[in-house]
Amino acid sequence: MKDYFKISTRTIVATGLGAAIFTLLFMYVKIPSPVPETSFQTAYGLSAFFATLFGPIAGGLIAFIGHALSDSIQYGSPWWSWVIASGVASFIFGFAYKRTSVEEGEFNMKSIITFNTIQIIGNVMAWIVVAPVLDIAIYSEPANLVFAQGVIAAVMNSISAGVLGTLLLIAYSATKAKKGSLSKK
């Protein structure tokens, strides 16, 4: 468990660059969904991917910084309740760190199930618990409204994180050579 919260320079750099990609994807790369006026945020696929590679601290910070920055650029100020929820979701994604076989050159079925279970738990906690509670506490929003919004967000973001995260992890594991197997030809 200690490993989960160890911060090396590599983690910090991955966090900084990951947050930069998150910001960019969050603003520019959305996948339009079949329901009008809604879209899937590809950024959660990225944060799930980075969280699985670098752990909860990196994951949480990537989404927190990235979401806060893109909100600031677009709206002038971060929308704290959702920024915090984003951070919480991606922090929880990070518990897939070292629980999957991604570094061993094969992202197998078991890993896919582990990753997606954790990812769905993260999204449910963030969007059906954290975000609505904060919205009620700060803005006194009606409970039925924020929970309805939360359920939609949880479903949409689970799909983004699930589909894109899984595919990214599969692609990444394909690039990992098995230990001691590289030799010159």
Place this chain on the structure above:
Amino acid sequence: MNDKLIIEFNNFSFQYYSQSEPTLNDINLKIYAGEKILIVGPSGSGKSTLGHCLNGLIPFSYRGITEGSLKVKGKETKDQDIFTLSKVVGTVLQDSDGQFVGLTVGEDIAFVMENDNTPIDEMKERVLKVAQMVDMDRWLSASPYELSGGQKQRTALAGVMIDDVDVLLFDEPLANLDPATGKKAIEIIDDIHQNTNKTIIIIEHRLEDVLHREIDRIIVVNEGRILGDMNAHELVSSSILIENGIREPLYVTALKYAGVTVTPEMKPGHMNTLDTSAVNHIVKEWHLSVVKEEKRKLNESILKMDDVTFSYDGRKKILENINIEIAKGEMVSIVGRNGAGKSTLSKLLCGFEKEDQGAIYYLEEDIKGKTIKERAELIGVVMQNPNQMISKPMIFDEVALGLKLRNVKASEIKERVEKVLKICGLLPFMDWPISALSYGQKKRVTIASILVLNPSILILDEPTAGQDYKHYSEIMAFLQEINKTGITVIMITHDMHLMLEYTPRAIVISDGKKIADTDSAIVLTDHQVIEEANLKETSLYNLAKMVGIEDGTQFVQNFIDYERQVR
């Protein structure tokens, strides 16, 4: 110079955990304080690993098995830590964008002191002083986007020197610089050596460029072993360079072509120490005897830019009144310093940007109305970094992507992909993951993925950047093959060897204007063009002057012609 030993390798070996064989084998090397050392070797020779051992990245960041001993300033490196070692050995990395972590020049120079918890006033004072040493003191609040490659490298150098290290280690300092900036960098390093008497270690494969200034010793590394340890004159007179795939200085090649036996007595290590007085007549005779190459006659125009002007913001013109005509089957270089407008030019050709004025013709047809996708079937562009193009794990899928996205039938895709893979020499690897390929092979995959769309023009951005002589030759031979199949090849490049050896014609862009469009031999001997394009004079020209040949440009042309005949 004193005799104090500062670095000592004793029967030192290192093997990365991920490798099945040691990368460094039985290294024995002594370096004394104040020496200036060059380590040369082809890619994968172990020269970078040797550098990592010195600055502590090995064993503290890269894990592996170490044998033997490595002492820096009398202490075993493995008993210290990376922070302690970095106070003795300061490293300037190859990629100055990666090393430049601060948001501004001042912050980046101060980075080490910030980490040392230095009080702000003391830090500001010292930053200013070091910035003055590398002539960056007027740029302290500039961000990396406002700087040239040379300025970024000087910032990196200042960021290392601020620590008053004993050893300065330069890892491929020339890799990302244009020829003129590279020359300047070597001069700056030499000045620092003269003024501070620090130990300097340069790791580089561009030998001739480093030998622009004095070097005490050159260490040749290949396959993880030290194969030579000698001075520049002995090295270029020996056969070690050619045997190990390192390019010798061009003037040495020219002397050899002329039939001169190059000996250490001629002091051939540096152009400015070379003494040819005894062999001038041999070179002159050879010059007169070279059989001129017939110029290829290419008449049919395939691409024409007619008075093209472009600007991003409607004010500052990036390209101005550009007229270029390229013939079918040509192989051309487009050169110019960073920011001159070369990349914008290729973006216009591909339709990524649209010209404000003028027109671009493909086979007499104005292609203004064609979409990016349609143009890609006429003009394909290959980016510099293959990693920026590769989006599939398997080779076949990557190459097939452009066809799949165009809804081509599966049977036709298979046929076309296989044909292209065969041309690119990748057929045996068809079912391999791309990650298992070398850099050069990846480059081929990206070229294949463009060629599969059957364009008749191929534009390549710096196709040989960062490649050693062997890989450079492989990539260029491959492009020549492609060119022979009838495809027109346009290369955007800084590489003067590439211009000399592979493209008879060079187009020079400076400040958005075309300033030259002629034979490469003429471009590389014209002072004014050289200066405006940040190139440098080829040493062949200097050699011609030295032996007393009036027409230096003709000498360069003869060299090119002769080389084509013997290659």
Place this chain on the structure above:
Amino acid sequence: MKIKLFSYNFEDTFVHHLSGLTKIICFLFLTFAVMFSYDIRVIISILLFSLVVFRISKIKFKQVKLMVIYVAVFIITNAVISFLFAPEYGVKLYGTRHEIIAITKSISLTYEQLFFQVTKLFKYASVIPFGIIFLLTTNPSELASALSGVGVNYKAAYAVALTLRYFPDIQREYADISQAQQARGLDLSHKAKFKDRFKNALLIMVPLIFSTLSRVELISNAMDLRGFGKGKKRTWYNMKKLSRNDHLALGISALIFIASLGISFFINHSRYYNPFI
């Protein structure tokens, strides 16, 4: 695409001269003040105060027009949905019911609901100016040191600095990659079939992310070699010393924060101001 992330430009004003640390603390004080309170008098006072600071900082409306439009759309959408979901919420909150007009048999608009929604609308709107002022008047180089100054772990603060440093690189790379993939035939518009859209997004994400991953090692080596993470503390080249004006600004913001809390606790005896009783 623009290269700079924020349009920070130095101007010679009171606000620009404040240290980043001061601005971040003031930003937090004022944001909390307005987030805590549900008293429209407090909220509007702070909003007016923020507009004064806006003037002092010489920010032009042109610079923030786009943001204002985005926020307006958000707030109005929120107001409509909020009413549809819970039209009687204000009644529940304030404990009285004064009907203005019956919209349908079961839904009617009340003064309580109107008052609740207007208060909320201003509450949302009032956070924005402080965010804008902070972003447009703070030198990005000061941001990391300011974060570290308010107690954020310096490594996390440095991650923010790295994000700002490399965002333009990544933005440029994104533009290049997306052009190259479009040349290969990638269609990013709505025309693509839904199930292809995910795959198509990956054609840009994979090269972008994987080429970035290969830089992570390089940059972290560069930082390790220059002693990053050596101590428990580090100093910051761009940290400004606090001046008299900094103390003044801190004092004013703290006062506003305390006043906001005070009004809630001692005058309203709740976060809400209830004019109906």
